[in-house]
Every structure is written in C-alpha cells, then in structure tokens.
Amino acid sequence: MTxxxxxxxxxxxxxxxxxSDRNGPWLAERLSQLGVDLAHVTIVGDRAADMLAALEWCAVSGIELVVTSGGLGPTADDLTAAVVGTFCGREMVLDAELEERIAEILRPLRSRWPDLSEETIRASNRKQAIVPAGAVVLDPVGTAPGLVVPPADGQQGPTVVVLPGPPRELQPLWSAATQTDAFARAVAGRRVYEQQMLRLYGLPESQIAETLRAAQASGVDLGLLEVTTCMRRAEIEVVSRYEVEHADVYEAFATVVRERHPDTLYSEDGTSVDDHVATLLLARKLTVAAAESCTGGLVAARLTDRxxxxxxxxxxxxxxxxEVKEAVAGVPHATLVEFGAVSAETALALADGARERLGADLAVGVTGIAGPGGGTAEKPVGLVWVAVSSRDGARIVRQARMPGGRADIRERTTTLxxxxxxRLLLGESDPLGGVQESPDRDARD
Amino acid sequence: MTxxxxxxxxxxxxxxxxxSDRNGPWLAERLSQLGVDLAHVTIVGDRAADMLAALEWCAVSGIELVVTSGGLGPTADDLTAAVVGTFCGREMVLDAELEERIAEILRPLRSRWPDLSEETIRASNRKQAIVPAGAVVLDPVGTAPGLVVPPADGQQGPTVVVLPGPPRELQPLWSAATQTDAFARAVAGRRVYEQQMLRLYGLPESQIAETLRAAQASGVDLGLLEVTTCMRRAEIEVVSRYEVEHADVYEAFATVVRERHPDTLYSEDGTSVDDHVATLLLARKLTVAAAESCTGGLVAARLTDRxxxxxxxxxxxxxxxxEVKEAVAGVPHATLVEFGAVSAETALALADGARERLGADLAVGVTGIAGPGGGTAEKPVGLVWVAVSSRDGARIVRQARMPGGRADIRERTTTLxxxxxxRLLLGESDPLGGVQESPDRDARD
Structure with a gap:
C-alpha cells in the first residue's frame, strides 16, 4: 500500500x-520526490460544479491527498476555498487574525498604487481571509493564504492542500504545507522510490523500444522498473522508477543501454546538456559566445538561462x-556570395567571428531556414548548419534537417x-578541410 | 443543452x-472554436487502470466527446488504443491495410537509419496497426494513425478521438477527425459562443477585480459573460465568453473597462503586443534591432519568433x-564607469549602439539584474532599465523593479x-535630458 x-x-x-499550467508539473515532481504516487492531474475551469466533481472523482478513486492550485485571488471567479470547504464538510468562517495579516501585507501596496481605493483593498482582503473552519492556514506569500484541509470529523475522504496559482506563491506555500501534521497524516502510507534518468541524443525512439525488448529478452525484469521513454527538446529521456530493493535490476538495465548506445547516451544521472556545457566551461575557466541566424537569440537565451x-x-x-552577418559578426562578404548564408562555411565564419569579436574562448555559429517561408528545393525549410570553434583551432561543423514547424526547428537547432x-569541450574536433554529414540527426523517426 | x-x-x-503538456491547451482552443464546452483536462500516466478510470469518469460526468493524446508509439508503454477499445466495448483487430500504409511510411527510414533492423521496424509497424474494430482510422502523419471510436452498438458513452502525442502529428489528425461523421454525431448538441479578449499592461490584478464589481454595480450582467481574468507574461488578459445574443452585454462591459483603464488597455481584439509591434513595423517599413544584457537573447528571440x-x-x-557592451554594442566606456552597467544611460547607449551598428530604424536596449546573485542595496535583483530609440531622435527610457525569480525577471523585462x-512606434517620446520613473510597473500586486 502506498x-x-x-x-x-x-x-x-x-x-x-x-x-499552459506550470504548477501541475512542478507539484508532480515534488510528490515524486516525497515518494507519493501521483494518480492524475486534472484541469477544470472556474466553475464550482466542475471543481467539486473533480474533487469527488478523487475521493471515489481512493486518493488520500489532493493538491489544488489557483482560484484564491481577489476576483469573484476565485472559488477554490469555498468549494474545498464544501467538499471537506467544513463551514466557511472569517479568520480575523488572517484578515489582519493580509491587511499588513497590503499596506505597502497603497504607496505603490496610490490610486487604489481603500474599498477595493478591503474587499479583496476580507474575501481572502474566509477559510474552511478547522483548516490549517499557511501564511500568505502574496496575498492569498495556503490551506491544508482534512476531512471533517466523522467524514471519509482525502485531505486537500489548497495553494494559490502564481508559482512564486505556490512553491513556498507547498513547502510550508508539507511541514504540517495534517499533511503527514494524509501521506502516512508513502513508500520510497528511486528514480533515474538516462538521456540520449541522436537516435530514433524506435531504437530505444528495441533496446527495451532486448533488455527484457536478456533477463532484465522491466516490470520492476516502470520504464518510460519520452522525446523532449529533440532528446530521448529514459526514466526508471523502482523500489529501492530493485537497484540491481536497474543497474542491469542501464548496462544494456550503455552497451547498445555508447555514442548517443550522454547522461546517466539526469543532468542535461546545458548542465554539461556549464560545468565544463566553469571547470576549464573558458568563456563562450554565439552568433546565430535562424535561432534568433535562443542559443544565447539558453546559455544565459542559468x-x-x-x-x-x-x-x-x-x-x-x-548585412549584420558581415558588419557585426564578421562573416566575409565572399563567403556569403560563394556559399550562401545557409552553408557550412557561413556557420563556421559566424562562430569564428563571434569568438574573435567578443573575445571568447569558444563560440557557436548557427544558420538555417526556420520557415515556413524561405525554403528552396536545394535548401529546404529545416536545413540548418551549426558550427563550433575554439581559440586553439578545434572546430566541428554539422548539417541537420530538422522536422516540424518554425518553433520546433528553432528549438531543435538550439539543442544541436x-x-x-x-563535444568541442570534450576534445572532439573535425579535421580541417572537410565538413561531415551530421551524426546528430534528429531523433524523431 | 450543449x-x-x-x-x-x-x-x-x-x-x-x-x-509540460502542449496538446491539452491546443485541443482546448480548438474545441472552444467549435463551440464545444470543455469540462476538464486530465493527465494520467501510462498505466492501463488509470487511463481506464479517467475514461470512465468522463462517461459518468456526462461527457459526449473525449479526446486522448499520446500512447500510440511503438514502445510497450503505449497502451491507449487498447484501453480505448476496452472502454468502447470493441475488440482489437489487426488492420491489414493500415499495416501496409505504415510499412510504406517506414520505408524511407531504412535509408536514413541504416542500422535499424528489419525486425525492429516490423514489430513497431504491426503494433501500430492493431485498432478497435469498427473505429474510423485516420491516416498517419508520423507512423501512428488517429482513431475515432464511437461506443459499440447498444452501449452508452462518449465517442473517443484518439490522437498521437507529438504535436506535429496530433494537429493535422485532429483536423481529419473533425471531418468524420462519427465526430459530427458526437458533438451534435454544440452551441456557438463568442469569445473576446481584452489585454491590459501596467496595473495590478485587483484593479480589474474592482472594475468587474463596478461593471456589475452599474447594471452589466456579468453572469451572462463568463468573464475570467488572468496574468500572463506580466499582462492581464480579460476573457469573456457568451452566447451570441448577449453581444450587447459584452459591449457594455467593454465600455466600462475602456473608460476606467484608458492608459493600460492596449488590445481589444486579443492581439498581443508582439502582434502590434510586428504590424506597426511592417506598415511603416521600419527595421528593428536589440542590444540586451540581462534578458540574454530573449528579446531577439521573441522578435524573431514570428x-x-x-x-x-x-x-x-x-x-x-x-567588454562586449563597449566593443560590440558601442556603449561608451565613460558611460559604464560613470553610471554603471545597470543604468538609464547604459540602456539608452545599448539601444543607440544596436541601432547604429546594425543599421536599424529603431532599437531596444535592456540592462538589469536578473539574479539570484549580483544585487546590491542600491541596485537590487529585479531592477532593470529598458530604453528604445529611433533614427529620428525619439526615445523612451524606463526603470522597473521586477518581482519573482530569474526566469520571471527575464520574461517580464522582455515584455516591457x-x-x-x-509606444515608440505609436509616436511617444520622452523629452531629452530627463528620465522618468516607469509607469509600466509590474502588474502583480
């Protein structure tokens, strides 16, 4: 039982x-870390009947803990506290102490927004202080409190953790919720799982399917590992979740993957290529720059994300x-004329130009056709060239044909x-004079 | 009835x-356009029992149409077709014609991935051709077919549209599904709604709550409009959804918003600030460039997104x-020394430098402290300066204090x-010599 x-x-x-909801995924990861098994995530509109139906489905399907996000704001369409009160069989009451705390929080707002009326503020304030009787109230981070609401005495059903929608409020309130006794009672049956992630780049998903079959055939009991594979940002993630005593089964599975995919398995601990690049740059005290055309800033944005x-x-x-490729990035006019903007030579000139003009140790150059327009028979939409080069003369240049729409092509190219x-940071380099076909083909088959 | x-x-x-799921939001918009009322979105894992439970909940809650996404791939954890077959009371059968079509699709793969074994390909192929008897099969876009599965004869329950997970396969298959008779029968009761969106920038959400109360008090029956407000990328979106005969009620509501928020209501037709900027630039045949520090490429990426x-x-x-601010963007050394990198003067010099060096008609300059490190008492994390300037000497410079974490600060600054x-494109300009406090304060209160 769990x-x-x-x-x-x-x-x-x-x-x-x-x-797009950001809280569901965030909460899902937290629950998984706590060893609580997540059965489902449901999104409902701000309609009391639909919200109540979703909660009742949770009760029927034997859920012990429900976490809600959103619907705690000052507007009339914010109904969650009242619906949860009804669901848990608890009356709604004004919490005077909470009202005072919210008033305290709102005080600085009056100087920041001098044109807000007293009445506006007081109405919002009071609404957010009406909570189910007997609920544990978690101090607001914004203006909305969090709640932990167990079923009323003598009533069966899940405990409900009620959190506000803005992620920067939800996240600290979730931590506070997990510290409460009511939360601990609700998840008393949890069981601890290990989770491991392998990341691969540059192979089709069906090859992983084949590897799973091969592992099973060679005696690895995948039934004990709950393996899932998924494509994400042009990579394949293989996640296994298992009870601690089956660590040896996982190790046997990982060995099969390692043996079958030595060139494409690049991470065994869930770290991303972004982590690897950052760690390698820091360890070697190297600097990086980018010159990009079709990705339009996404490579720089991803490098500066951390x-x-x-x-x-x-x-x-x-x-x-x-003109900017020439004047700012230093791509020779002759290169653009002879090979075109979308070419190995231009990608390399962009990398070299960025590296020299920005004074970096290494740089990446990206050029391609993101579409939907601009493609030709010879250079179709999705054709991209990416080059990396370093101060000491190492360089890699790759062509790829990215599938999908404009956003997909831009994202996949950024990943490449x-x-x-x-690869450059790990010491790989192409011989001078030749440009290879890309082994980093897109991973979708 | 709807x-x-x-x-x-x-x-x-x-x-x-x-x-993060991208298909739920996409399908939700399509259903809304068709006038089909969406009751809930549920995410479940690749477990047959949980999937079946979710479908049964749909049946119990009186749903006429269920759309599923995902679980049609070649791996063993892809179970959707079989579960839907069980749910609809239909046996699973091999569709020989479909098997042949998939084999056709897979043929080019053999040249692209020469190391894939025949056996791997045939196993994936056959699995994806086993479908519920009597289902309408939609031609694959990738390798997985879509399905429209009505309940078996004599059985009650919703019709299920089964779609693959990759968005570029799901989206065309959704269009195909909506053309089928089985789909038309399932949604026969739909009703047509109008939906309108107002966008505001630069005010707290509680002011909109107050405006809703004021509108109701002045006699606008908001009960007929299903108004929802939400914060998105530092803007407020006010969405109304109403039956066509209540268009006059909506007009009365929009008038109240217009009168109360003349400076912050910038879009009445759902168009985004990105749309406005693109349309204005195209109409005036102007070009734009960016020089950004703390946003690290996000402004350029957003401008090139379209x-x-x-x-x-x-x-x-x-x-x-x-060094790059000076050498590449042309910010004078003296400006950096005298005012610092995070200052009005540097933001303006970035804009001017980008405009001149890239030869653009207008440009934006961004500087600030995205955190979590690097803040001081005088220049805390979240302090940003954004400047825009044009070839003819117009300019606007604004300071803002962005709340939230690094990603929030970067995103909100990009929106600013x-x-x-x-504003610059609409002809606004600050007088020379003075830098104003920002009226575009962050919208979260």
Whole structure:
C-alpha cells in the first residue's frame, strides 16, 4: 500500500488553453520526490460544479491527498476555498487574525498604487481571509493564504492542500504545507522510490523500444522498473522508477543501454546538456559566445538561462540579416556570395567571428531556414548548419534537417548547438578541410 | 443543452512533471472554436487502470466527446488504443491495410537509419496497426494513425478521438477527425459562443477585480459573460465568453473597462503586443534591432519568433559582459564607469549602439539584474532599465523593479521591452535630458 495523490488545477484560462499550467508539473515532481504516487492531474475551469466533481472523482478513486492550485485571488471567479470547504464538510468562517495579516501585507501596496481605493483593498482582503473552519492556514506569500484541509470529523475522504496559482506563491506555500501534521497524516502510507534518468541524443525512439525488448529478452525484469521513454527538446529521456530493493535490476538495465548506445547516451544521472556545457566551461575557466541566424537569440537565451551564467557567457550576436552577418559578426562578404548564408562555411565564419569579436574562448555559429517561408528545393525549410570553434583551432561543423514547424526547428537547432559545444569541450574536433554529414540527426523517426 | 467534451492526456513523463503538456491547451482552443464546452483536462500516466478510470469518469460526468493524446508509439508503454477499445466495448483487430500504409511510411527510414533492423521496424509497424474494430482510422502523419471510436452498438458513452502525442502529428489528425461523421454525431448538441479578449499592461490584478464589481454595480450582467481574468507574461488578459445574443452585454462591459483603464488597455481584439509591434513595423517599413544584457537573447528571440520576422528584424547583440557592451554594442566606456552597467544611460547607449551598428530604424536596449546573485542595496535583483530609440531622435527610457525569480525577471523585462517598442512606434517620446520613473510597473500586486 502506498499513498496516492491527485492534483486539481483550476482556472478557466488554463482549461481554455490560452495559458499552459506550470504548477501541475512542478507539484508532480515534488510528490515524486516525497515518494507519493501521483494518480492524475486534472484541469477544470472556474466553475464550482466542475471543481467539486473533480474533487469527488478523487475521493471515489481512493486518493488520500489532493493538491489544488489557483482560484484564491481577489476576483469573484476565485472559488477554490469555498468549494474545498464544501467538499471537506467544513463551514466557511472569517479568520480575523488572517484578515489582519493580509491587511499588513497590503499596506505597502497603497504607496505603490496610490490610486487604489481603500474599498477595493478591503474587499479583496476580507474575501481572502474566509477559510474552511478547522483548516490549517499557511501564511500568505502574496496575498492569498495556503490551506491544508482534512476531512471533517466523522467524514471519509482525502485531505486537500489548497495553494494559490502564481508559482512564486505556490512553491513556498507547498513547502510550508508539507511541514504540517495534517499533511503527514494524509501521506502516512508513502513508500520510497528511486528514480533515474538516462538521456540520449541522436537516435530514433524506435531504437530505444528495441533496446527495451532486448533488455527484457536478456533477463532484465522491466516490470520492476516502470520504464518510460519520452522525446523532449529533440532528446530521448529514459526514466526508471523502482523500489529501492530493485537497484540491481536497474543497474542491469542501464548496462544494456550503455552497451547498445555508447555514442548517443550522454547522461546517466539526469543532468542535461546545458548542465554539461556549464560545468565544463566553469571547470576549464573558458568563456563562450554565439552568433546565430535562424535561432534568433535562443542559443544565447539558453546559455544565459542559468544563474551565474555571466561567469562564462560573454554574449552573442543575432545576425538575422546578411548585412549584420558581415558588419557585426564578421562573416566575409565572399563567403556569403560563394556559399550562401545557409552553408557550412557561413556557420563556421559566424562562430569564428563571434569568438574573435567578443573575445571568447569558444563560440557557436548557427544558420538555417526556420520557415515556413524561405525554403528552396536545394535548401529546404529545416536545413540548418551549426558550427563550433575554439581559440586553439578545434572546430566541428554539422548539417541537420530538422522536422516540424518554425518553433520546433528553432528549438531543435538550439539543442544541436548545445551538443556541439559539449563535444568541442570534450576534445572532439573535425579535421580541417572537410565538413561531415551530421551524426546528430534528429531523433524523431 | 450543449455538447460537453473532455481531454485525457496520457504519458508518465507528462504526469511526472518533467515535460509540460502542449496538446491539452491546443485541443482546448480548438474545441472552444467549435463551440464545444470543455469540462476538464486530465493527465494520467501510462498505466492501463488509470487511463481506464479517467475514461470512465468522463462517461459518468456526462461527457459526449473525449479526446486522448499520446500512447500510440511503438514502445510497450503505449497502451491507449487498447484501453480505448476496452472502454468502447470493441475488440482489437489487426488492420491489414493500415499495416501496409505504415510499412510504406517506414520505408524511407531504412535509408536514413541504416542500422535499424528489419525486425525492429516490423514489430513497431504491426503494433501500430492493431485498432478497435469498427473505429474510423485516420491516416498517419508520423507512423501512428488517429482513431475515432464511437461506443459499440447498444452501449452508452462518449465517442473517443484518439490522437498521437507529438504535436506535429496530433494537429493535422485532429483536423481529419473533425471531418468524420462519427465526430459530427458526437458533438451534435454544440452551441456557438463568442469569445473576446481584452489585454491590459501596467496595473495590478485587483484593479480589474474592482472594475468587474463596478461593471456589475452599474447594471452589466456579468453572469451572462463568463468573464475570467488572468496574468500572463506580466499582462492581464480579460476573457469573456457568451452566447451570441448577449453581444450587447459584452459591449457594455467593454465600455466600462475602456473608460476606467484608458492608459493600460492596449488590445481589444486579443492581439498581443508582439502582434502590434510586428504590424506597426511592417506598415511603416521600419527595421528593428536589440542590444540586451540581462534578458540574454530573449528579446531577439521573441522578435524573431514570428514567421516573416526577417523583413523587419535585422538582428541583435547580447551584451552580457561589459567588454562586449563597449566593443560590440558601442556603449561608451565613460558611460559604464560613470553610471554603471545597470543604468538609464547604459540602456539608452545599448539601444543607440544596436541601432547604429546594425543599421536599424529603431532599437531596444535592456540592462538589469536578473539574479539570484549580483544585487546590491542600491541596485537590487529585479531592477532593470529598458530604453528604445529611433533614427529620428525619439526615445523612451524606463526603470522597473521586477518581482519573482530569474526566469520571471527575464520574461517580464522582455515584455516591457516589447511595450516600449510599441509606444515608440505609436509616436511617444520622452523629452531629452530627463528620465522618468516607469509607469509600466509590474502588474502583480
């Protein structure tokens, strides 16, 4: 027996698809770390009947812990606290102490937004202080409190953790919720799992399917590992989740993958290519720059995504027009004329130009056709060239044909750029004078 | 009476939170356009029992149409077709014609991945050709077919549209599914809604809550509009959904918003600031460039996100280090020394430098402290300066204090940059010599 949880995300804007939910995935990872088994995530609109139906489904399916996100704001479509109160059989009451704390929080707002009326503030304040009787109230991070609401005495059903929608409020309140006795009681049956992730780049998903069959055939009991494979940003992630006593089964499985995919398995501990590039740059005290055309800033944005990136990222050039490729990134006019903007030579000249003009130790150059327009028979949409080069003369240049739409092509090309940087940092280099076909073919078959 | 739909997204990687689902939001928008009311979206793992339970919940809650995404791949954890077959009371059968079509599709793969064994390919092929008897089979876009599966004769319950997980396969197969008779029968009860979106930038969400109360108090029956408000990329979106005969109620509501928020309501037709900037640049035949520090490429990436951006985006400079700010973006050394890298003067010099060096008509300059490190008492994490300037001497410079973590700060600053570009394009300009406090304060209260 193990504790089962469900997540109920509320918000008509999320249900309607205009906004992607970020809290469900975040909470799912936290539950997994706690060893609580997540059964399902449901998104419902801001309608009391639908919210209540979702909670009742959780009760029927034997869930012990429900986590809700959203619907705690000041507007009238924020209904979660009241619906959870009904579901748990608890009356709604004004918590005077909480009202005072929220008033305290709102005080600085009055100077920041001097045109807000007292009345506006007081109405929001009071609404957010009405909570189910007997709930554990978690101190607000924004203006909404979190709640841990066990079923009323004598009633069966899950305990509900109620959290606000903004991630920067939800995340600290989740931590606070997990510290409560009510939470501990709800997940008392949890069991500890190990989770391991392998990452591979440059092979089709069906090869992994074949490897799973081979592992099973060679005697590895995959039934004990709950293996899932998925494509993400043009990579394959293989995740195994197993009870601690089956660590040896996992090791046998990992050995099969290692033996069958020596060139494409690049991470055995879940670290990403971004982690690898950052770690290698830091360890060697090297700096990096980018000159990119079709990715339009995504390579630089991804390199600077991590805290502390300023230690090793000097910057980049987004060379969208040919004039900028020449004038700012230093691509020779003759290269553009002779080989065209989308060519191995231009990719390499972009890398070299960025490296020299920004004074970096290594650099990446990207050029290609992201579409939907601009393709020709010879250079179709999805054709990209990526080059990396270093101060000491090492270089790798790769061509790829990326599938998908504009956003896919841009993202996959960014991933290829990161992988080539990693290879260069690991000491790979192409011989001078030749440009190879890319072994980093796209991973979707 | 109106047709109600639900979406069931399968995938342990999605449930586990490592990957965000993109299909649920996309399908939700399509259903809304068709006038089908979406009741809920549920994410379940690749476990047959959980998938079946989710489908049964749909049946119990009176859903007429279920759309599933994922679980049609070649690996053993891909179970959807079989589970839907069970749910709809239909036997699984090998569709020989489909098997042949998939074999056809896989043929080019053999040259692309010469090391794939025949056996691997045949096993994947056959698995994907086993479908519920009597289902409508939709031609594969990748290797997985889509299915439209009505309940078996004499059985009650929803019709299930089964779609593969990769968005570029799901999207065309969804279109194909909507053309089938089985689909038309399932959604026969649909009703047509209008949906309208207002976008505002630069005010706290509680002011919108107050405006909703004011509108109701002035006699606008909001009960007829299903108004939802949400924060997205530092903007407020107000969405109304109503039956066509209540268009006058919506107009009265929009008038109230217009009167109360003349400076912050910038879009009444759902168009984004990105749309406005692109449209204005195209209409005036102007070009744009960016020089950015703390956003690290995100401004350029967002400007180049749209198809056809190369007409008006020349490129950009990611000036992360001070040396690059000087050498590549042309920020005077004296400016950096006197005012510091995070200052109005540096932001303006970045904009001017990018504009001149890239030869653009206008440019944006961004500098700030994205954190988590690097803040001081005087220049805390979240402090940013954004400047826009044009060839003819117009300029706007704004300071803002962005809340949230590194990713929030980078994203909100990018949004501010887009809004300042829009203002400049609409003819606004600050007087020379003075730098104003930002009216584009962050929208979260």
């Amino acid at each position: 504790a089962r949880a469900a997540i109920v995300v509320t918000g008509t804007e999320l249900l309607g698809g205009r906004v 805290p502390g990136a300023s230690v090793y990222v000097l910057g980049g050039i987004v060379a969208y027009s040919n 750029a990161l992988h080539l940087l990693r | 047709a109600r739909a639900a979406i069931v997204v399968t995938g342990t990687e999605l449930l586990g939170g490592r990957v 198809p056809g951006a190369s007409v008006y985006v020349l490129g950009g400079i990611v000036a992360y280090s001070n 940059a887009l809004h300042l570009l829009r």
